[in-house]
Amino acid sequence: MKIRHLLTGLAIMASFMAASAFTTLAAPAKGRFEEVTEHAITGWAYDSDEPDEALNVNITIKNEETGKEVLNQSVKAGEFRQELLDDDKGNGNHGFTLNVDWPSFSDGSYIIEATVDGRTFSNTRTYTYGNSDTAKEEADSKASSSVRSLGIFKTTGYCPCKSCSGGWGRHTSTGAVATAGHTIAVDPSVVPYGSKIMINGVVYTAEDKGGGVRGHHIDIFYDTHSESKHHGVQNTEVFLVAA
Known part of the structure; x- marks a missing residue:
């Protein structure tokens, strides 16, 4: 009888631990920045366990140098x-916008971070506001490279989702x-392929091709x-960069 009770107790304990483990494995909330401009910071946050819940996002801005x-x-x-x-x-209601008064901060480069849950x-x-040593170093770095204009190109965006990549995901x-x-x-x-291309100040590498990507x-x-x-869809001047 004692052995039976002991086995029953162990079974109940195992069930409880399994349930606790299942709870622990719940998908965590996640979020991403979309854009940082001279006026605002935008992004989104989402929890798949609470798909219609509007989450609170905490945003901090720090001076990169000091x-x-x-801001918090x-x-x-x-x-x-x-x-x-x-x-x-x-329900798609998971975006956020934080208006930022950059002129209230001193000139410099700022690190923007956010947390959700x-x-x-x-x-x-x-984000760099005004004049800073960081901005000067970046400008000097670009100037030290051989940069040649390739003209005006149509630029678009794509991602790993099926509608953009046709099931290829991150494979190129x-x-x-x-x-x-x-x-x-x-x-x-x-x-x-392999060309270093500068678009709006960012240097990319030509690593992929798309079914709809033709010409410029x-x-x-x-x-x-x-x-x-x-x-x-943007029309932008692009540059070939050679170190």
């Missing part, structure tokens, strides 16, 4: 984004793993569909 925190503010991620709805993120956004951003035609802020898709007959057209890789849609 480490001083100049919470904002509700409850704005509607059609692209989030298209990505099956609940204690989880840090993976795409920390940097060159075998490289597509990375935001680095990978672009090109027409190889116009821009050879460049597709810029983003981590999320909302970021790629936000890029839209």
Whole structure:
């Protein structure tokens, strides 16, 4: 009888531990920045376990040189984004906008971070306001490279989702793993693979091609569909960079 009771107790304990483990494995909330401009910071936050819940996002801005925190503010991620709805993120009401008065800060480079439910956004951003040593160093670095204009190109955005990549995800035609802020898709007959291309001050590498990328057209890789849609269609002068 004692053995039977002992086995029953062990079974109940195992069930409780299994239930606790299942709870622990719940998907964590996550979020990303979309854009940082001279007026505002935008992004989104989402919890798949609470798909229609508007989450609180805590945003901090620090001076990159001094480490001083100049802003620490919470904002509700409850704005509607059609692209989030298209990505099956609940009801799509998971975007946020934080207006920033940059002129109230001193000139310099600032690090922008955010957390949602204690989880840090993976795409920390940097924004330079006014004149700073960092901005000067970047300008000097660009000036030290050989830069040649390739003319005006149509630029668009794409991401790993099925509608953008046709099931290829982060796989590219060159075998490289597509990375935001680095990978672009090109027409190889116009821009050879491996070329370093500067677009709006960012240097990318030609690592991919797309079915709709022809001639003077460049597709810029983003981590999320909302970021790629936000890029839209732009006509931009692009430059070939050679160290």
